[in-house]
Amino acid sequence: MAKNNLLPSGLPRIESMEMRGIVKRFPGVLANDHVDFDVKAGEIHALLGENGAGKSTLMKILYGLYQPNAGEILLNGQPIHIHSPADSIRYGIGMIHQHFMLVDSLTVAENVALGLKSSREPRLDLDRVTTRIRELSKNYGLQVDPDAYVSQLAVGQQQRVEIIKALYRGAALLVLDEPTAVLTPQEVDDLFAILRQMAQDGHALIFISHKLHEILDLTDRVTVLRDGKVIGTRLTAEVTKEDLARMMVGRDILLERVRPPATVGEVRLKLDRVTAVNDDGAPVLRNVSLEVRSSEIVGVAGVSGNGQRQLAEVIAGLWPVTEGRIFLEGREVTNLPPAEMLEAGLSYIPEERMHDGALKEFSVAENLILQDHIREPYSKGIFLDFRHIARHAQEMIRKFDIKTPSQETPLKNLSGGNIQKLILARELARKPRVLIAAQPTRGVDIGATEYIHNQLLQQRAEGLATLLISEDLDEIRALSDRIIVMFGGEIMGIVDNDQTTVEELGLMMAGEKKDLQSLGVAR
């Protein structure tokens, strides 16, 4: 591809971008504290940090979504002011947001054309847009049908549309915010090939991630943020995973989980050909059969939106089963209301913890007794026993290392990691027989993740049967004894964690069914 020195807006193409002394304050939080960051054409620069470290804030400033309280942005050495996304697009900056910025009800071509001048105003020129999309698709291997509606596309394809949108606008600097979170391992490889080619073509790329192996694999330089400050910028070739983890967390961190051998016991949870449908009557779970035994963690892997949420909710009694049966410790519990599922020994850590798992206006102590507040010892008759509730809260805060100013603090003032620890504490305090843990560490800092993982392994040693649903394949691999892969509401295969490979799992995540024999084993 010929290198053009001017952008479509007539401005010079980006050779270097530098952010100097960026400060951004939100009420009560210093999100960016004098951050310096730069990237050059032809380079892939990683921005690494935990949730809340300030990565997204910094990039939103670069894209004109936030205005900084102090600091400056320089393009090719010249200071510029970015007041809105329109400005940043003009300067040649493109952004692939973590939550895709696509309009579902429009076609790919319409999404690309949105906000652009047409060659025959006021009429749309979708035919020309379609031709250009085909060219870009071919040049970068970004396969996508310009006439398809976005709502019909798989997540991986939607991401390609996002990249095409940016390239179409002549983006010379591309920011990718956690682009691999929704992809299968093979799709990640494809994406990396595309990104490397773009860098070779002279694009400057900023790659935001918290997956260390991806950063080591892809990038040229890496800048680590912690608590809004830059901890350091290094050449990727000169650092190790452990170095990066230490910079990110501020202490040594155990990256590998030790999963000691355990002897599995009796079957505690059994699903027998369970089928469920959505409001439109379309199946969201098809013929799902699985077993989870005592002292076993069974991981459910898959790309987001392939029936994992419904699987968790079906077991928790929150989503009706249309066909098939569910057994808890041999007793049929199909379509029992949630309260009776809890009674039967089930605990559930929901995926949307602030929405389904806790009440953010309620205090820590109150959140710790949800579900059990009507029972002894937390209530006597129609009255709550506040002394006992307080004692229970103190015990849980200590035992589960929940960092909170007090037990009366409203939950919303806690960090994501501590809220998740609280939910875990509440669910485990009920001494469950079966635990459904959906995305237990999503958006949780590394320290809390380490703690939650260790708790899950500890409970496994004590006999708990756990169904772990996660989109993070690393988490699944670290904790699971067996792994179930879901695609389109179906089980693609059930494999032994110690005898499978990332490639095999990746193929199943993309919808390739493993031979039926392995499915038979689980029945």
Add this chain to the structure above:
Amino acid sequence: MSGELSVLAIIVGIAHSGLRLATPYLYAAIGEMFAQRSGVLNLGVEGIMLMGAYSGFFVTFKTGNLLLGLLAAATVGALMGLAMAFVSVTLQAQQGISGIGLFMFGLGASSLLFKTTLGTVEGVEGFPELRFCLSSLGLNSNYCLSQIPILGEIFLRHNILVYGAFALVPIAWWVLNKTTWGLSIRAVGQNPQAADSLGVSVARVRYVTVTLGGMLAGIAGASLSISLLNIFQENMTNGQGFIAVALVYFGSWAPLGVLAGAMLFSLVNALQLWVQVLGLNIPSDVAVMLPYLLTIITLAFPFRRALQPAALTKPFERGES
């Protein structure tokens, strides 16, 4: 008159009035459709129509100039739409309540103005029916196309505002689906964050659609006071503005759907008028209730909710997602 002939005459009469009566629905509902497609629910249509009806009538009454009257109605409507846009886009107020506020304002202000400036119900000469006479083409004939049996009688005996209302349907479809502006409107109503991230000004799109919607609602009001009824009286819209809002839902936010809904309702209205004319033994209140009942029934179908613009009634704030 033989029995057969009068049945035909009645059918022609109903069809003709049906087209006439669809006029205010079409202006108001197409305007409201634009606002809703961009994400703003304007419940104040009824109030804007009343103000449009009053100002159109008053200016025509005082100046004798119908076009000045129409211009006044459109201007007052646009200003009220602008006010709604300011409250719902800039101030990010709850749209349902601010719309009802706008309705109450229009109802009260038009009544007050009526009492202070007119006092009694007066009449004006409204927009004349076009007859498409051959003589207007310079031909030496007295024949008019409106005399063509049935078709001419139904379709070619209306005034310019009626034809304008029907012309608005394909124009609206074209703007919405074939222009860059239409694409921006559709995107802003569905996913304003995405539109904003591509440099589309969500606020500007919404200001324009809501103001345009107000202007069309003003014209809808004028179509009652200086084209269909040629009088002004208090609360003369009698709920038609609210039906227009319902028609947008009924028509699944598409111009053709709105047209179908408007025709259905206006034909029921026309039928009801004829039922009264013919003195049939059906309480006229039942016929008046019918369109409202129809609205409730159609809105209960869940598949319509899937077609609703996802950002409808939601104020936009940059950086939130």
